[in-house]
């Protein structure tokens with residue numbers, strides 16, 4: 255008996271090998287070749303764009319393709335001297351998301367001392383709320399993404415003690431649903447991206463025992479579709495970025511082997527653009543730098559031999575975290 | 588990643604700020620990309636014009652009607668620019684603008700950018716300032732009628748319901764959505780949210796089991812409703828196997844040759860739980876064999892892609908069962924000696 259599922263077809267013509275050199279070229283030229291409009295339109299997330307590119311190249315051991323000096327200069331200019339937070343781009347207001355991206359880049363470049371680290375800690379602490387949650391910026395949007403950003407930033411700069419961790423854990427756990435998953439806020443629908451944030455949060459704070467791993471991992475396994483790709487919620491199409499979020503969460507919970515790695519690999523490789531390089535969200539679409547990092551990251555989790563090992567919690571090369579002596583909790587089954 | 592709004596979205600009779608006499612007193616500020624820009628770019632003219640003037644009013648902290656209009660142009664070019672939204676709120680506050688008008692404006696922006704974080708956040712702030720949620724259910728309903736799984740719209744709706752206690756008619760609305768698309772996971776989640784608010788009484792649990800069962804009869808292979816059913820039994824505090832009618836229903840489907848992986852997964856859960864509670868050794872053996880058979884079916888035929896998961900389920904179940912047997916034997920021996 256066949257059931258109808260929302261999925262994609264992968265034709266035999268789609269790439270089956272990693273187009274390594276194409277991706278290096280794609281990322282190194284990102285921004286140079288981009289049409290102006292696209293570049294203007296993404297100004298508001300530039301800092302994250304740089305993090306995606308830097309991390310992807312580092313996983314391919316091609317970090318020297320980018321100009322370290324100008325990137326570090328750029329980050330320095332984006333830190334707000336008053337609040338301590340970092341903005342997406344000069345002239346923008348600081349935000350938790352870009353502060354994390356900036357800190358991640360500086361860790362990869364091994365030069366955290368280039369910014370005011372105490373200021374970063376002050377900024378993150380200032381955004382924690384009495385219920386333990388975090389604002390994304392001074393305007394007060396609450397989301398479990400920001401809880402993840404907060405503990406990730408503070409762990410990378412070794413200042414986790416500036417916030418109330420037990421309260422933060424309490425808030426994240428209040429976002430757990432009956433299906434074992436997590437949403438953006440209490441009662442919000444379970445969503446693979448937010449599950450990644452919450453599982454990552456718990457792995458950073460050493461609280462993975464609070465998860466109902468069996469139930470959650472089962473829900474995550476259910477995200478795999480016949481094409482091999484993973485979706486983010488029931489009835490949605492598969493997507494490379496969700497493949498990363500689901501796979502990273504399963505890895506942290508020690509259950510990566512519950513899904514079919516071979517089929518997932520086929521799906522991810524089929525999302526490569528054979529002309530320009532880069533990965534798209536799903537087979538046949540245009541590539542972008544965001545899906546390029548998460549495609550490479552997922553392949554690294556699956557043990558691809560041309561890529562450095564990625565850390566599933568931080569989405570950074572494992573050697574960077576080793577150097578910083580950061581251990582994130584991982585369950586072994 | 589970015590919205591594909593075109594550069595030409597400003598009206599055709601649009602005049603660049605540089606040529607406007609009422610802006611002659613302002614000196615535009617260009618984007619400073621530094622000596623060694625990370626990436627070399629040339630901005631489109633219109634974009635550059637608007638944002639150069641935006642940077643200028645930001646720098647001079649000008650809060651005026653014309654500045655408010657300028658933010659509108661800037662947001663039309665890029666609704667995801669959170670800094671412009673923030674400055675727009677500063678202006679609205681400083682000028683004491685009519686916020687009902689602002690809500691109407693946001694309606695338009697949301698209908699063009701329904702998946703934009705910033706505009707939904709702006710909406711929430713304005714509704715909070717007004718302390719008036721009277722239009723929020725209508726707005727989210729209209730957005731959800733275009734995309735019934737829009738995460739932003741559901742978040743906003745839950746926020747409005749929770750903050751202003753608007754639960755009363757929500758179950759009817761959710762029922763309508765589920766009737767339109769029984770696979771709408773967001774609607775099932777919303778149903779759970781409302782039920783949780785009113786509390787899981789035995790009557791509610793009974794009613795909801797029936798509700799779910801009726802929807803499963805319609806479409807068997809529907810992950811959302813099976814998850815909902817599990818949640819109702821679990822959050823109602825009852826163990827799954829205490830509701831014999833649910834087990835009977837699942838067995839009925841199975842006997843009618845339904846082989847949906849969700850059904851079988853549910854049956855495996857029920858049988859495992861029942862087996863581990865069973866006192867009678869023979870019945871326990873039988874249930875144990877049933878679990879193993881069902882898992883085997885998943886591994887070999889019905890859910891091959893997750894075969895390793897099912898192997899794990901059956902292995903850890905066997906372990907539990909053996910441990911239980913050992914304990915029981917131990918107790919029996921103690922009793923006779």
Ligand SMILES: [Zn+2]
Pocket residue numbers: 493494495496535545
């Ligand atoms: Zn994606």
